[in-house]
Amino acid sequence: MKLFSATTCTALTAALLTAAPVLAQNTALDAQIAKLAAQQEAKVIAWRRDLHEHPELGNQEIRTAALVAEHLKKLGIEVQTGVARTGVVGILKGGKPGPVVALRADMDALPVTESNSLPFASKARTTYNGQEVGVMHACGHDTHVAMLLGAAEVLSQVKKDLPGTVKFIFQPAEEGSLPGVVGGARLMVQEGALDKPKVDAIFGVHIQAQTEVGQLSYRPGGEMASSDVFNIKVKGKSAHGAYPWLAVDPVVTAAQIILGLQTIVSRQTELTEDAAVLTVGMVHGGVRNNIIPEQVELTGTIRCLNKDMQQKIWAAVRRTATNIAESAGATAEVDIVNYAPVTYNDPHLTEQMVPSLNRAAGTTNVRVQKAVTGAEDFAYFQEKVPGLFVFVGGMPKGKNPADTAPHHTPGFFVDESGLTLGVKTLATLAADYLSAGKK
Incomplete structure (x- = not known):
């Protein structure tokens, strides 16, 4: 004492x-x-x-x-x-x-x-x-x-x-x-x-x-x-739905991107550090059942609890979307906007x-x-x-x-x-x- x-x-x-x-x-x-x-x-x-x-x-x-x-x-x-x-x-x-x-x-x-x-x-x-x-x-x-x-x-x-x-x-x-x-x-x-x-x-x-x-x-x-809004424009080539080989189908490509995005949190993010969420909330594309559209748009949200993880997920979204699109002969334009830190x-x-x-x-x-x-x-x-x-x-x-x-x-x-x-x-x-x- x-x-x-x-x-x-x-x-x-x-x-x-x-x-x-x-x-x-x-x-x-x-x-x-x-x-x-x-x-x-x-x-x-x-x-x-x-x-x-x-x-x-x-x-x-x-x-x-x-x-x-x-x-x-x-x-x-x-x-x-x-x-x-x-x-x-x-x-x-x-x-x-x-x-x-x-x-x-x-x-x-x-x-x-x-x-x-x-x-x-x-x-x-x-x-x-x-x-x-x-x-x-x-x-x-x-x-x-x-x-x-x-x-x-x-x-x-x-x-x-x-x-x-x-x-x-x-x-x-x-x-x-x-x-x-x-x-x-x-x-x-x-x-x-x-x-x-x-x-x-x-x-x-x-x-x-x-x-x-x-x-x-x-x-x-x-x-x-933090809350971020991402928007992905998947651009392909339009064609008649009966002749898909004449198209570069952005619908199928967008579907593959959606599935690919799910692996960012489940397989690429160290969740023992902090939680993270990535959700696709909107999918827009096409006007008729038998027309493959030229473009499909995906919009969603990203939630993170630290800035380092946020930046890693942003990079992963861009990489995943652009590379999957490229593999299909399409392109993907990715835009991410921060709503709140x-x-x-x-x-x-x-x-x-x-x-x-x-x-x-x-x-x-x-x-x-x-x-x-x-x-x-x-x-x-x-x-x-x-x-x-x-x-x-x-x-x-x-x-x-x-x-x-x-x-x-x-x-x-x-x-x-x-x-x-x-x-x-x-x-x-x-x-x-x-x-x-x-x-």
């Missing part, structure tokens, strides 16, 4: 006494935040239901943005609109100088026709990619907006105790823009959402329909996969903020989860500043996750009793980060 000298003990005692008032102040502030968050429950649920009934697709969130801006202004928060087309940024200055922390919520819905019989179920319709479809908050972005509005309400009531600035980022088009159109978090970063004042750290939450209400989950490092929770920031998660939800309700192959463009913010992305439970207690509708489906459902925890988590993370000072 190592003994401390009298001088060292005196210094340690003095340090603990100096730190004690700060710790007490943080505990008191967290308790106040928890109380205020609980008081906001009815208001947060009302916002969520209104947004759910009036969903808007990416870059079209005009009504949603107006609702957000109006409420932030009522709270005395400085508001900037029209960021990344329909995004809203609010700035709340605390009563003392300090760092700048950002909280983010995404606002867009999906082209999904809702099947739930809720009184506030979406009846909205639109035309998407040439097809008439319903519009639905089938991934819970309505809850994200409502929770962040609740957090803004809470933090505005304790701003005199905040040593620093909170920036509220309401982001459009997380689910992606139309092909060739930059949007979402990437465009918000390009247009300075993390600047003036410069953000030191950013936090975000996502509702999780397969996790019980009252629970939080996170993962240090790579938490969600890996959602990477900064390990130091995560370690620093885990006690805040424990205080918000209770230690037994916070867990480290496995990485998932879904993607989130929150990753673009994390490329610029340290960030932490946390999942908030939205499944009714006692329900089996296998019996719940997944995200992005018509029956997607959220238990609204879990929203208060999201409000408390966002506000606690912001307040505790500011109180700790810039690391």
Whole structure:
């Protein structure tokens, strides 16, 4: 056992006494935040239901943005609109100088026709990619907006105790823009959402329909996969279907490429390092049963959890498609576009903020989860500043996750009793980060 000298003990005692008032102040502030968050429950649920009934697709969130801006202004928060087309940024200055922390919520819905019989179920319709479809908050972005509005309400009531600035980022088009159109978090970063004042750290939450209400989950490092879209144009030679020897058949060649692509993950990727997914989601070609077309187009997604594996898979897709096409006398043009990088929770920031998660939800309700192959463009913010992305439970207690509708489906459902925890988590993370000072 190592003994401390009298001088060292005196210094340690003095340090603990100096730190004690700060710790007490943080505990008191967290308790106040928890109380205020609980008081906001009815208001947060009302916002969520209104947004759910009036969903808007990416870059079209005009009504949603107006609702957000109006409420932030009522709270005395400085508001900037029209960021990344329909995004809203609010700035709340605390009563003392300090760092700048950002909280983010995404606002867009999906082209999904809702099947739930809720009184506030979406009846909205639109035309998407040439097809008439319903519009639905089938991934819970309505809850994200409502929770962040609740957090803004809470933090505005304790701003005199905040040593620093909170920036509220309401982001459009997380689910992606139309092909060739930059949007979402990437465009918000390009247009300075993390600047003036410069953000030191950013936090975000996502509702999780397969996790019980009252629970939080996170993962240090790579938490969600990168998302890439690949497009392969297989070009051959057209002919009558009765005379295939006169053609270079892109249909057969495309089929061989699809099978070849499956070996990239199953035989060429070291899956003991990280998971990876390669899926062909669309095949387009031909107009008639007895005509061999000139071209077939394949489109799909690639998901990876680290950049090295991502680059290896990109190279393998190009190699596989072009070489199989060449062996058939055809050609293959391969285009790969990155939609979102890996959602990477900064390990130091995560370690620093885990006690805040424990205080918000209770230690037994916070867990480290496995990485998932879904993607989130929150990753673009994390490329610029340290960030932490946390999942908030939205499944009714006692329900089996296998019996719940997944995200992005018509029956997607959220238990609204879990929203208060999201409000408390966002506000606690912001307040505790500011109180700790810039690391």
